[in-house]
Amino acid sequence: xxxxxxxxxxxxxxxxxxxxxxxxxxxxxxxxxxxxxxxxxxxxxxxxxxxxxxxxxxxxxxxxxxxxxxxxxxxxxxxxxxxxxxxxxxxxxxxxxxxxxxxxxxxxxxxxxxxxxxxxxxxxxxxxxxxxxxxxxxxxxxxxxxxxxxxxxxxxxxxxxxxxxxxxxxxxxxxxxxxxxxxxxxxxxxxxxxxxxxxxxxxxxxxxxxxxxxxxxxxxxxxxxxxxxxxxxxxxxxxxxxxxxxxxxxxxxxxxxxxxxxxxxxxxxxxxxxxxxxxxxxxxxxxxxxxxxxxxxxxxxxxxxxxxxxxxxxxxxxxxxxxxxxxxxxxxxxxxxxxxxxxxxxxxxxxxxxxxxxxxxxxxxxxxxxxxxxxxxxxxxxxxxxxxxxxxxxxxxxxxxxxxxxxxxxxxxxxxxxxxxx
Amino acid sequence: xxxxxxxxxxxxxxxxxxxxxxxxxxxxxxxxxxxxxxxxxxxxxxxxxxxxxxxxxxxxxxxxxxxxxxxxxxxxxxxxxxxxxxxxxxxxxxxxxxxxxxxxxxxxxxxxxxxxxxxxxxxxxxxxxxxxxxxxxxxxxxxxxxxxxxxxxxxxxxxxxxxxxxxxxxxxxxxxxxxxxxxxxxxxxxxxxxxxxxxxxxxxxxxxxxxxxxxxxxxxxxxxxxxxxxxxxxxxxxxxxxxxxxxxxxxxxxxxxxxxxxxxxxxxxxxxxxxxxxxxxxxxxxxxxxxxxxxxxxxxxxxxxxxxxxxxxxxxxxxxxxxxxxxxxxxxxxxxxxxxxxxxxxxxxxxxxxxxxxxxxxxxxxxxxxxxxxxxxxxxxxxxxxxxxxxxxxxxxxxxxxxxxxxxxxxxxxxxxxxxxx
Numbered sequence: 001x002x003x004x005x006x007x008x009x010x011x012x013x014x015x016x017x018x019x020x021x022x023x024x025x026x027x028x029x030x031x032x033x034x035x036x037x038x039x040x041x042x043x044x045x046x047x048x049x050x051x052x053x054x055x056x057x058x059x060x061x062x063x064x065x066x067x068x069x070x071x072x073x074x075x076x077x078x079x080x081x082x083x084x085x086x087x088x089x090x091x092x093x094x095x096x097x098x099x100x101x102x103x104x105x106x107x108x109x110x111x112x113x114x115x116x117x118x119x120x121x122x123x124x125x126x127x128x129x130x131x132x133x134x135x136x137x138x139x140x141x142x143x144x145x146x147x148x149x150x151x152x153x154x155x156x157x158x159x160x161x162x163x164x165x166x167x168x169x170x171x172x173x174x175x176x177x178x179x180x181x182x183x184x185x186x187x188x189x190x191x192x193x194x195x196x197x198x199x200x201x202x203x204x205x206x207x208x209x210x211x212x213x214x215x216x217x218x219x220x221x222x223x224x225x226x227x228x229x230x231x232x233x234x235x236x237x238x239x240x241x242x243x244x245x246x247x248x249x250x251x252x253x254x255x256x257x258x259x260x261x262x263x264x265x266x267x268x269x270x271x272x273x274x275x276x277x278x279x280x281x282x283x284x285x286x287x288x289x290x291x292x293x294x295x296x297x298x299x300x301x302x303x304x305x306x307x308x309x310x311x312x313x314x315x316x317x318x319x320x321x322x323x324x325x326x327x328x329x330x331x332x333x334x335x336x337x338x339x340x341x342x343x344x345x346x347x348x349x350x351x352x353x354x355x356x357x358x359x360x361x362x363x364x365x366x367x368x369x370x371x372x373x374x375x376x377x378x379x380x381x382x383x384x385x386x387x388x389x390x391x392x393x394x395x396x397x398x399x400x401x402x403x404x405x406x407x408x409x410x411x412x413x414x415x416x417x418x419x420x421x422x
Numbered sequence: 423x424x425x426x427x428x429x430x431x432x433x434x435x436x437x438x439x440x441x442x443x444x445x446x447x448x449x450x451x452x453x454x455x456x457x458x459x460x461x462x463x464x465x466x467x468x469x470x471x472x473x474x475x476x477x478x479x480x481x482x483x484x485x486x487x488x489x490x491x492x493x494x495x496x497x498x499x500x501x502x503x504x505x506x507x508x509x510x511x512x513x514x515x516x517x518x519x520x521x522x523x524x525x526x527x528x529x530x531x532x533x534x535x536x537x538x539x540x541x542x543x544x545x546x547x548x549x550x551x552x553x554x555x556x557x558x559x560x561x562x563x564x565x566x567x568x569x570x571x572x573x574x575x576x577x578x579x580x581x582x583x584x585x586x587x588x589x590x591x592x593x594x595x596x597x598x599x600x601x602x603x604x605x606x607x608x609x610x611x612x613x614x615x616x617x618x619x620x621x622x623x624x625x626x627x628x629x630x631x632x633x634x635x636x637x638x639x640x641x642x643x644x645x646x647x648x649x650x651x652x653x654x655x656x657x658x659x660x661x662x663x664x665x666x667x668x669x670x671x672x673x674x675x676x677x678x679x680x681x682x683x684x685x686x687x688x689x690x691x692x693x694x695x696x697x698x699x700x701x702x703x704x705x706x707x708x709x710x711x712x713x714x715x716x717x718x719x720x721x722x723x724x725x726x727x728x729x730x731x732x733x734x735x736x737x738x739x740x741x742x743x744x745x746x747x748x749x750x751x752x753x754x755x756x757x758x759x760x761x762x763x764x765x766x767x768x769x770x771x772x773x774x775x776x777x778x779x780x781x782x783x784x785x786x787x788x789x790x791x792x793x794x795x796x797x798x799x800x801x802x803x804x805x806x807x808x809x810x811x812x813x814x815x816x817x818x819x820x821x822x823x824x825x826x827x828x829x830x831x832x833x834x835x836x837x838x839x840x841x842x843x844x
Contacts, residue, residue, distance in 0.1 A: 011635045013458040015449025016644070018442055022463065027437030036435045037470060041444065041461035048459060055477070071614040072634065073624070105812055111618045131815050152636075154819060213438055277727075283713025284706030287727045291705025294784050294817060296729075302737070303727035305699075305709045311724035311770060315737070348733060362716050395716060 001034045001176065004060040006052050008068035008077050009151060010043040021066045021149075021156055028160060032168065033179040033226060034062065044074040046083075053084045057144050062172060064164075067151030069134035071113040077148060078137065082121045085141045092120040095128070095135035102133060121148075127163035131155050138167045145172050180233035181224040183257035184244055188408040191219050197247040201240075208240050217404030218260065253411055260407045261289045267414050268299040268352075275410075276348035277303040278316050278340040280331065280357040281373065285403045301348045306340070316343045330366040332357050334374050334386045341376030342384055352413075353378040356406050358389070360398045371398055375406040377413055385409070423456045423598055426478040430490035430499050431573055432465040443488045443571075443578055450582060454590065455601040455648055456484065466496035468505075475506045479566050484594060486586075489573030491556035493535040499570060500559065504543045507563050514542040517550070517557035524555060543570075549585035553577050560589045567594050602655035603646040605679035606666055610830040613641050619669040623662075630662050639826030640682065675833055682829050683711045689836055690721040690774075697832075698770035699725040700738050700762040702753065702779040703795060707825045723770045728762070738765045752788040754779050756796050756808045763798030764806055774835075775800040778828050780811070782820045793820055797828040799835055807831070 005022050012019055022039045029036050037059065042052045049068075056063045068077030082089040095118035103110035117134040120126045124146075127136030132155035137148040147164045149156045169178075186194055191214035195202070198221070202210045208225035223240050227233035245252050253260050268275060277286050277300075287303035290296050304315050309331055312318040318339050322329055329335040337355050345353025358373025359365045371391040378384040389405055391398045427444050434441055444461045451458050459481065464474045471490075478485045490499030504511040517540035525532035539556040542548045549558030549570075554577035559570040569586045571578045608616055613636035617624070620643070624632045630647035645662050649655035667674050675685050690697060699708050699722075709725035712718050726737050731753055734740040740761050744751055751757040759777050767775025780795025781788075793813040800806040811827055813820045 009635075010633060012445075013448055013461065014452045014633075014644075015445045015447070015458075016635065016642075017637070018440060018445040019461070020440055023434075023437045023440040025437070026435055030436045036437075037465065038474070039435065039441070039461075039463035043459065052460070072617045073621075074633075102814060105814075111614060113618060114614055131819055154815075158816075211436070211438065279706075282710075283718070283722075284701075284709035284725060284727065287706035288704075288710045291727070291729065292818060292821070296705070300705075300729050302729045302733035303706060303725075304737070305706065305713070305725035305727070307713065307719060307722050307724045315724070315726070315769070347737070365719075396714065399714070 001062060001173065002060045003029050003034045003036050003062040003064060004056040005036060005039045005064045005066070006056055007039070007041045007066050007151075008044065008049060009041070010045075010074070012041045012067075013043045020153055021151070024153065024157060025064055025066070025160065028165065029064075031179060031181050031222070031224060032165070032173065033176055034173075044068060044076055046076055046080055049076060049080040050084045053081060060144070062145045062147070062168070064147045064149065066149045066156055069117060069136070069148065069150045071111070071116050073113070075116060078119045078121060081137075081139070081146060081148060085121065085139070087122040087139075087141075089119050089121055091115060091118045092126045092135050095120070095126060095133075099133050125167060127159055127167070129155055130158045130162065136163060138164060138171075140171065177226040177228060179224055179226050180230065180237060181222055182237045182241060182255055184221040184223065184241060184252055185254040185256075185258065185260070186219040186221065186248065186251045187217065187253055187260045187404060187411070189219065189248060189251040190214070194219050194221070194248065194251070198244060201243060201247075205240070208236055210240075210244075216259075217401050220257065250412070253408075259289070260404070260411055262293045264407060264411055264414065265290060265293040265296045265299060267418075269295050273352065274299055274301050274348075274350040275352045275354065276301045276344050276350040278344035278353070278355040279303060279305050280307060280312070280340075281360045282356050282399050282403045283307065285399055286354065286356060286406055289403060289407065301350045304344055304347070312336070312340070316340055316347065318343065330368070332359055332366055332368050332372060332374065334388060337374035337376035338378075338384050338386045341378035345378045345380070351380050352410065354406055354410055356402050358391075358398070358402055360395045360402075362395060373398070373402045373405075375402065375409060377406075377409055379413065379417075385413070423484060423595065424482045425451050425456045425458050425484040425486060426482040427458060427461045427486045427488070428474050428478060429461070429463045429488050429573075430466065430471060431463070432496070434463045434489075435465050442575055443573070446575065446579060447486055447488070447582065450587065451486075452601060452603075454587070454595060455598050456595070466490060466498055468498055468502055471498060471502040472506050475503065482566070484567045484569070484590070486569045486571065488571045488578055491539060491558070491570065491572045493533070493538050495535070497538065500541045500543060503559075503561070503568060503570060507543065507561070509544040509561075509563075511541050511543055513537060513540045514548045514557050517542070517548060521555050547589060549581055549589070551577055552580050552584065558585060560586060560593075562593065599648040599650055601646055601648050602652065602659060603644055604659045604663060604677060606643040606645065606663060606674055607676040607678070607680065607682070608641040608643065608670065608673045609639065609675055609682045609826060609833070611641065611670060611673040612636070616641050616643070616670065616673070620666060623665060623669075627662070630658055632662075632666075638681075639823055642679065672834065681711070682826070682833055684715050686829060686833055686836065687712060687715040687718045687721060689840075691717050695774065696721055696723050696770075696772040697774045697776065698723045698766050698772040700766035700775070700777040701725060701727050702729060702734070702762075703782040704778050704821050704825050705729065707821055708776065708778060708828055711825060711829065723772045726766055726769070734758070734762070738762055738769065740765065752790070754781055754788055754790050754794060754796065756810060759796035759798035760800075760806050760808045763800035767800045767802070773802050774832065776828055776832055778824050780813075780820070780824055782817045782824075784817060795820070795824045795827075797824065797831060799828075799831055801835065801839075807835070
């Protein structure tokens with residue numbers, strides 16, 4: 001099976017946005033055992049879109065299109081596909097009902113152009129859009145399979161996972177040996193350091209295959225194998241998983257594709273343990289990551305973003321003498337990280353308290369270098385731990401890495417508490 | 423002038439990396455007034471690479487290739503180009519000297535395959551690589567111009583700026599007019615509603631051109647024109663900007679490409695005005711957005727993430743009677759949003775206080791529907807405003823839209839304060 005990906009949108013050709021959809025879809029297709037031979041980007045132009053369709057159809061079994069499903073006049077993808085296939089196009093009733101309801105719920109008059117988002121190519125399967133209004137399409141025409149997906153990743157990803165992937169498995173990949181994958185997730189270690197630890201395995205290994213990639217301060221190791229049945233595949237994958245885990249057990253926090261904050265939320269919620277956070281340089285990022293996870297309401301009590309020294313004093317009761325004056329540790333110090341973690345835990349009356357204070361830059365603070373960050377971790381009845389970090393990168397990267405480092409240390413502490421339980 | 427970009431690399435087709443080079447090069451070419459009609463990604467495969475070259479050459483005046491210049495056997499870009507053009511390939515002496523010196527300086531024996539990085543197509547101009555070893559190439563062949571660049575962005579970007587761009591300006595773009603653009607940013611209005619307000623302008627307008635796109639709860643309108651000089655271009659763009667602004671002055675928050683939080687931070691910091699936030703369902707997202715902006719430390723005093731009723735009572739002093747009992751408004755209510763905004767402002771002693779409380783889902787809270795959100799906005803000496811929102815989407819989308827809606831209302835309040843100043 002060969003696939004091609006066509007991303008539609010003049011904003012891509014102008015370089016206003018980066019084509020993350022092509023990466024996402026390529027990775028998904030690879031995990032399904034489908035080879036991608038070309039990715040193409042074409043603008044919102046009827047002739048060139050049809051030219052791209054003609055070319056991809058001549059080379060591939062599966063053509064994935066993303067973008068150009070919106071309400072505006074330059075959203076042409078479905079019209080171009082219908083015209084290229086010589087099929088008609090119609091309003092999908094279910095999608096149209098959803099759009100009408102959307103506007104009715106808001107008490108807003110629906111503008112006429114929104115009807116375009118309900119268009120479907122004749123003879124295809126409409127793919128519902130859980131997170132937006134534009135309906136997707138799946139069509140088989142002369143042995144080529146077309147999947148039409150919306151451009152915004154927030155809509156494309158759920159639609160691919162919930163609609164397009166099952167459709168492909170059911171209608172297209174019926175004779176392929178299915179591919180089984182496991183995602184092993186690592187934190188607290190960089191991609192190249194992990195690659196080095198796994199180098200001999202990666203080199204020696206042909207089945208299952210091993211692939212590494214890094215994102216947002218976490219490293220994912222994907223191991224994949226083709227097999228006739230799940231039991232056979234899982235046996236092979238689990239055997240390799242154990243060999244990989246041995247190379248860095250202190251860094252591997254999950255054997256499924258979840259962020260570390262989800263592991264933390266689930267683990268603490270299961271035990272009825274509670275958490276609070278005091279953040280300075282991350283400005284809410286730690287709390288935001290944790291509360292992005294459904295179920296966090298039962299373990300995360302709250303946070304204090306103490307951006308100024310006054311708020312550190314008033315709300316987190318940091319002694320003035322630590323913060324201001326000559327020869328004091330200052331807000332960016334281990335002492336303050338420690339007091340923030342302990343005091344926020346007491347203020348919120350939670351089982352654990354975490355803190356972060358540092359210099360995210362640009363520009364120095366307290367004559368301390370950009371990238372210097374302290375994190376604190378307090379636990380009821382236990383000694384508080386503090387770590388000093390020296391992070392590289394711009395403001396955004398430093399904040400992200402500081403938040404991830406704190407979550408990693410919290411996860412480690414939870415794991416050792418778990419061992420003590422047993 | 424029409425250009426195409428061909429990125430070479432199987433790692434792109436596997437989705438292991440995202441094609442940021444295509445974005446970078448597209449943006450550069452757009453700024454030089456060169457239209458990009460297609461971006462293509464092809465793997466490290468001789469036949470398919472030549473097929474991509476054949477196709478691009480038939481459509482474009484300029485073909486930019488990135489990647490596949492490394493030392494290994496699957497780095498084929500220059501071989502493929504030479505073979506496609508029917509030209510020979512040779513070792514560029516200057517590049518080879520540089521590579522030999524690199525290994526000598528490190529006291530490492532150079533492996534033979536490194537010689538491949540000095541390859542140059544006959545009759546072309548070698549493009550020196552300041553930050554790596556692989557030399558680039560620029561070749562004109564039968565009126566088509568080929569630029570060969572390395573794959574790693576830290577090599578590609580300097581080589582484009584210092585070598586390829588000057589070569590294009592000198593050899594190819596001698597008669598072209600440069601393109602000038604402005605970005606107009608909107609919040610508080612959806613893409614389709616704005617598109618409809620601008621429909622007649624978009625339809626009538628050919629120069630400057632108008633393009634809309636939406637991301638993260640904001641809409642960007644890009645207007646562009648080709649002109650001999652900046653003054654002429656700016657006069658045209660500003661005239662159109664005014665006509666666009668008239669269609670929704672209450673929504674247009676900037677005439678440059680910045681998020682609304684940056685406008686808020688700069689505006690408040692300039693005036694010495696301060697802000698604090700109390701967040702429930704957004705869990706720190708509002709504070710995180712604001713503090714992602716450099717300079718926010720001078721206007722954002724802090725935030726309280728009050729995820730539980732206990733914390734709302736203890737830290738933000740919300741009366742128990744509003745939160746719990748029979749027939750009370752409950753945590754998700756206009757009354758609580760109002761009290762949160764007013765009380766966080768008083769606790770932090772800031773000029774403005776903002777709040778958000780709602781049901782982000784999944785699952786109901788207090789028997790209220792997912793997507794019901796209240797935002798509050800308090801200002802020293804002014805009446806507090808509260809807005810009820812009914813948001814669609816999953817947990818992530820609802821949180822994002824709630825945060826953006828709150829920032830939009832804050833911006834509006836700041837604008838009306840500015841008018842009162844005058």
